[in-house]
Amino acid sequence: MADVEFRKVRKAWGAVVAVDDLDLAIEAGEFVSLLGPSGCGKTTTLRMLAGLDFPSAGEILIGGRRVNDLPPAQRDIAMVFQSYALYPHMTVAENIAYPLKKRGVPRGERGPRVAKVAEMLQLGPLLDRRPRQLSGGQQQRVALGRALVRDPRVFLLDEPLSNLDAKLRGHMRAELVELHRRLGRTMVYVTHDQLEAMTMSDRIAILEGGRLQQFAPPQAVYAAPANRFVAGFIGTPSMNLIDGELAAGPAGPEFRAPGLALAVGPLAAGTQPGPACLGLRPEHLSFGTGPLAGTVQLVEETGHEAIIAVTLGEGGPRLVGRSPAGLALRVGGQVRLALNGPAAHLFAPGPTGRRLNAPSPSGAVAAAAAGDQP
Amino acid sequence: MAAPRQTALERQYSLLGLMLIAPTVLVFCAVIVYPLVSAIYLSLFSVFTPTLQGGWVGLENYRSLLGSGEFWVSLRNNLVWTAGTLALQVLFGVGMALVLHQNLWFRSLARSLILFPYFVSTVVAVLVWKWVFNDLYGILNHVMMAAGIIDWPVDYLGTMPNAMISIILVGAWKYFPFVVIAVLARLQTIPEPLYEAARIDGAGPVARFFDITLPQLREVLVVIVLLRAIWDFKEFDLIYLMTGGGPVIATQTLPLLVYKEAFALNRMGMAAAYAVVMMAIMLVFMVLYIRRTRERRP
Ligand SMILES: Nc1ncnc2c1ncn2[C@@H]1O[C@H](COP(=O)(O)OP(=O)(O)O)[C@@H](O)[C@H]1O
Ligand SMILES: [Mg+2]
Numbered sequence: 001m002a003d004v005e006f007r008k009v010r011k012a013w014g015a016v017v018a019v020d021d022l023d024l025a026i027e028a029g030e031f032v033s034l035l036g037p038s039g040c041g042k043t044t045t046l047r048m049l050a051g052l053d054f055p056s057a058g059e060i061l062i063g064g065r066r067v068n069d070l071p072p073a074q075r076d077i078a079m080v081f082q083s084y085a086l087y088p089h090m091t092v093a094e095n096i097a098y099p100l101k102k103r104g105v106p107r108g109e110r111g112p113r114v115a116k117v118a119e120m121l122q123l124g125p126l127l128d129r130r131p132r133q134l135s136g137g138q139q140q141r142v143a144l145g146r147a148l149v150r151d152p153r154v155f156l157l158d159e160p161l162s163n164l165d166a167k168l169r170g171h172m173r174a175e176l177v178e179l180h181r182r183l184g185r186t187m188v189y190v191t192h193d194q195l196e197a198m199t200m201s202d203r204i205a206i207l208e209g210g211r212l213q214q215f216a217p218p219q220a221v222y223a224a225p226a227n228r229f230v231a232g233f234i235g236t237p238s239m240n241l242i243d244g245e246l247a248a249g250p251a252g253p254e255f256r257a258p259g260l261a262l263a264v265g266p267l268a269a270g271t272q273p274g275p276a277c278l279g280l281r282p283e284h285l286s287f288g289t290g291p292l293a294g295t296v297q298l299v300e301e302t303g304h305e306a307i308i309a310v311t312l313g314e315g316g317p318r319l320v321g322r323s324p325a326g327l328a329l330r331v332g333g334q335v336r337l338a339l340n341g342p343a344a345h346l347f348a349p350g351p352t353g354r355r356l357n358a359p360s361p362s363g364a365v366a367a368a369a370a371g372d373q374p
Numbered sequence: 375m376a377a378p379r380q381t382a383l384e385r386q387y388s389l390l391g392l393m394l395i396a397p398t399v400l401v402f403c404a405v406i407v408y409p410l411v412s413a414i415y416l417s418l419f420s421v422f423t424p425t426l427q428g429g430w431v432g433l434e435n436y437r438s439l440l441g442s443g444e445f446w447v448s449l450r451n452n453l454v455w456t457a458g459t460l461a462l463q464v465l466f467g468v469g470m471a472l473v474l475h476q477n478l479w480f481r482s483l484a485r486s487l488i489l490f491p492y493f494v495s496t497v498v499a500v501l502v503w504k505w506v507f508n509d510l511y512g513i514l515n516h517v518m519m520a521a522g523i524i525d526w527p528v529d530y531l532g533t534m535p536n537a538m539i540s541i542i543l544v545g546a547w548k549y550f551p552f553v554v555i556a557v558l559a560r561l562q563t564i565p566e567p568l569y570e571a572a573r574i575d576g577a578g579p580v581a582r583f584f585d586i587t588l589p590q591l592r593e594v595l596v597v598i599v600l601l602r603a604i605w606d607f608k609e610f611d612l613i614y615l616m617t618g619g620g621p622v623i624a625t626q627t628l629p630l631l632v633y634k635e636a637f638a639l640n641r642m643g644m645a646a647a648y649a650v651v652m653m654a655i656m657l658v659f660m661v662l663y664i665r666r667t668r669e670r671r672p
Pocket of ligand 2: 042043044
């Protein structure tokens, strides 16, 4: 049974629809990220789950119980806010003890529980300080501690790392994963940073314009994006997306665009020839030899590899690829290149055009990854 | 101690600094230090107000002041008036600010209306209230008798404790908008996530007020109480116009006593002595108050 479930949930503020027709079932103990660009409805989704905003339609269930009409305190959830929302006039210890105090936990029992959480998060020496005497990372820990102390069923985290510097963020990422492993609780994590979502989650829910685009494990999201939006959103550098035509070639389906004709892998049943979009990850371009010729636009050496941008033929599409370091390339010069046709993704036209590839072989990766789930 | 030698640039900067604060220092001396020193100086003389002639009496003014019953009665009145009107101002002010902070459709209108008593000149306000309180023609007695609450007209300004209660209420009415505006400004800067976190942590509306709103208002309330206490303690026109200090001297506060000494009894030196003592009392209270509020903060 799903631990957290959204059923046909919709949220509108007047004419602005923040979340629409959301169906999402999160298993117990799962770490799920809500990922998407700014304004896509991630925070709204989380706040509806917390009980801070109310759905205009649909149902929300926690542990099988409908919570639409339950106040936040009775939903058995804890939330970490992006701004941490620590009580400024209370010490760290008082902040962490506050949820216990408001739930009538006796004073004698509060102390040991605060101490246990403080030890887990290495907050011991800070217990008598006030939030403004702490660094950003320490405040973050206190906010986590206040959520942990009650041992709730579901943890909600709204971009908890976005106010930290890059190094600390990496560190806290690892710590959150470790914490999740140790607690085994359901966590719903909002982020606009795909690196966080990819590295921490069991499954990622990708949202755009208030609609769920794909809900799948990180590997599946990367290997078999459900539509063109997901394909372009996940991965750095992002996938090359080329608009063109799908046609029947001599040896199976072929994708054609100015300066480009590529035999592509098996397509989903019922796919018709016509306008389509080709998606090719940068690692599926190889430079040096190949049937195609391109003009080098840009070379970015990162040390162990180079990111290379080329245009195909005269005014053809611009492609970005990665290649091992050491290839001597000159901006403006010519380079031979090959595209890995079987690895290409195909999408129906339009900004969220659906995936047209047959479910295998890349689908097998998704299935294998999904099989790992509890 | 060997001070490190200043460079030419540093000397130039400090000279500029001196020049920039010089006007402030001069104005400060002219408008604060000079009147203060001359008041203290004046309080050591016996001066006849119309001619401003008189002789040195030393501390004699202070001795007779502390020995007179009128001083102690006025001081007590002054404290009752200040504490009473200040408490009501803060109570009404915070309450009204909380109401206006809610999303009421008439909020902007209410916000401007609330300032009305503060803007009305004291003379006008007092005239209106004296009519309201008038024992023969006043609307208050009329309404109360029509409603059957009282059988006979009540004398609101001519008897005690009615007179003190009346001026305290009018003072609260006149000055609570100041509290409303200051508290409302602070309320709007309290971050919303604090309330949301508290809701998730299980705090009800009352707990949220005491655990979040009130601690956040603390600093602004300290400033409000400090300022309003000073202003209420030296309030003159409202009390003078409402009761003139009466009945007899039952609502006479120290500022009214200073005025009486200077212009009714023509004893300018004595009036100055009262004024100096008044200042000393306020100073003591302020120092104590600031100390206590400092201590409670970490
Ligand atoms: N209180 C609100 N009133 C009106 N519109 C809102 C409100 N909160 C959010 N929105 C709108 O809903 C959409 C989704 O917002 P949000 O969930 O905060 O996005 P995200 O967290 O993904 O950046 C945005 O277009 C935003 O402008
Ligand atoms: Mg957000």
